[in-house]
Amino acid sequence: MAQAIAPATVGDSEFDRDTAVTLRAPGVYDARLSAGWTIINAVNGGYLLALVGRALADALPHSDPFSVTAHYLTASQPGPAVIRTETVRTGRTLSTGQASLFQYAEDGSEVERLRVLASYGDLGSLTDEVRTSARPPELPPVEQCLGADDAPGPSVIPGSNAITGRLMLKMDPATLGWALGAPSGKGEVRAWFGLSDGRDADPLSLLLAVDALPPTAFDLGVKGWVPTVELTVHVRCRPAPGPLRVQIATRNLAGGFLEEDAEVWDSAGRLVAQSRQLARVPGR
Template identity: 70%
Template sequence: MPEAASAQPTRAPIGASEFDRDTAVTPREPGVYDIDLSAGWTIMNAVNGGYLLAVLGRALADALPHSDPFTISAHYLTASRPGPAVVRTETVRTGRTLSTGQASLFQQDEEGREVERIRVLASYGDLDALPDDVRTAAEPPAIPPMGSASVPRTVPPRRRQLRHHRTPDAQARPVDPGMGARTAVGQGEMRAWFGLADGRDPDPFALLLAVDALPPTAFELGLSGWVPTVELTVHVRSRPAPGPLRVSVTTRNLAGGFLEEDAEVWDSENRLVAQSRQLARARL
C-alpha cells in the first residue's frame, strides 16, 4: 500500500493542542489567574465569545472542587482585546454533587485603568457521574457527511487553519447556502460540522467554544457586520465522544435590534451534548 494512503493524520491529544495552550490560565494567587488572550481568536479585532467562555471555564474548573461545567452564564460587558488579562474567581457554594462560582475577566484600557470585560456565574459537577437515562424529543440536525459533494466549500481559508470563522484552531464545514456567500435564505439557521483543526477530540471546554463558533444567523437573514453577544448561557449535558461535532444554530425572532441564537451540539454518537441560548445585538 502506498505510504500516503496508509498514513494516519496526526491528532493532537487533549491538553496539548493550540486550543489548550491558548485557553490555559496561570495561577497568580488563590482564585486569581493570568492569561494572554491570543490574537488568533479575534472577530473584527474583538476576541471571540466562545473562546473567552472557555478561558473563564478553565479558571473556574481550577478554583472549584468540581471540574466539569454543567451550566455557565456570561454577560459580555465590554469587548475583549488580544493581550494580557486577569481572571478573578469566587466560590459561591460547594456541595456534594454541584459547586457554584463566579468569575470576571479584566483588562487595562489605554489609560491603565482596569476594565471588566466579561462576568460569568456557573455550576460545576462530574459529568461522568450522571445517569445514562435519556428521554428526549430532540433529533440531530440533518447534515450531509463530511466530504460529501453536497457540502459547499465556498468559504476561503483565513488566518492559519481557519475555515469559515476567525478562530484559527477550528474547522467547520458549512451546509447552509447562506454560510459561504452570505446569501440571505431567510430561515435563520446555520448548521455545520465542527472540529479542532489539529484533530484534538472535543471535551466540555471545547463545547463552550463550539456553541459560538459558527457565523451569526444574522448573515443568513441578510444582515452583515459584527453581531456582539450581550449574554450567553451554555448547558453541558454530557462529555462528548471522540470525533467531529454537529452544530445547529437557529434564530426565530429579530426585533428591536436584538436577536436570539439557540444552539445544539451533537457528538459523533448522536448525543445532544450541549445547548445554548444567547442574546446578541444585530447591526441593522
C-alpha cells in the same frame, strides 16, 4: 475529501495552550488572549468563555461545567488579562462560582470584559438515562460540506477571520446562501465542528463550539459584527471522540436584538450541549 488530521492530545492542542491560565493568588489567574481566536473586530466569545471556564474548573472542587452564563460587557482584545474567581457555594453534587475577566486600559486601570456565573459538577457521575424528543441535525457528509478553503474569493466577512484557522468547520451548503448573496431568511446555520489540530472535544471546548459558527443574522441578510450580550450554555455529557454536529437557529429579530439557540451533537448521536444567547444586530 476532508483532509486527515493527526489528533492532538489534551494539553498539546493550540486550544489548550491559548486557554491556559496561571494562578497568581488564591482565586486570581493571569491569562493571555490570543489573536488566533479573533473574528471581525474582537476576540470570539466562545473562546473567552472556555478560558474563564478553565479558571473556574481550577478554582472549584468540581471540574466539569454544567451550566455557564456569561454577560459580555466590553469587547475583548488580544493581550494580557486577569480572571478573578469567587466560590459562591460548594455541595456534594454541584459547586457554584463566579468569575470576571479584566483587561488593562491605557492608564493601567482594569476594564471588566465579561462576568460569568456557573455551576460545575462531575459529568462522569451522571446516569445513562435519556428521554428526549430532540433529534440530531441531518448534514451531508463532511466531504460534501464547505469550509473557509472552499470559498471562491475573499471572505465576505470583513475584519479578522483568524479563528477559522483554528477550527475544522464544514458548513452545510443548504445554510450558506448568505455567503453567495442569497440568504434564505430562515435564520439557520448548520456545520460539522472540530479543532483543526484534531484534538477531540471535551466539556470546555463545547463552550467554544456553541459560539463558533457564523451568526444566524447572516442568513437573515444582516451584515457586520453581531456581538453577544449574554450567553448561557448547558453541558449535558462528555462528548465521544470525533467531529461534532452543530445547529444554530433564531426565530425572532426585534428591536435590534435576536436570540440564537444552539445544539451540539457528538459522533454517538448524543445531545452534548445546548445554549441560548442574546445578540445585538448592527445598525439597529
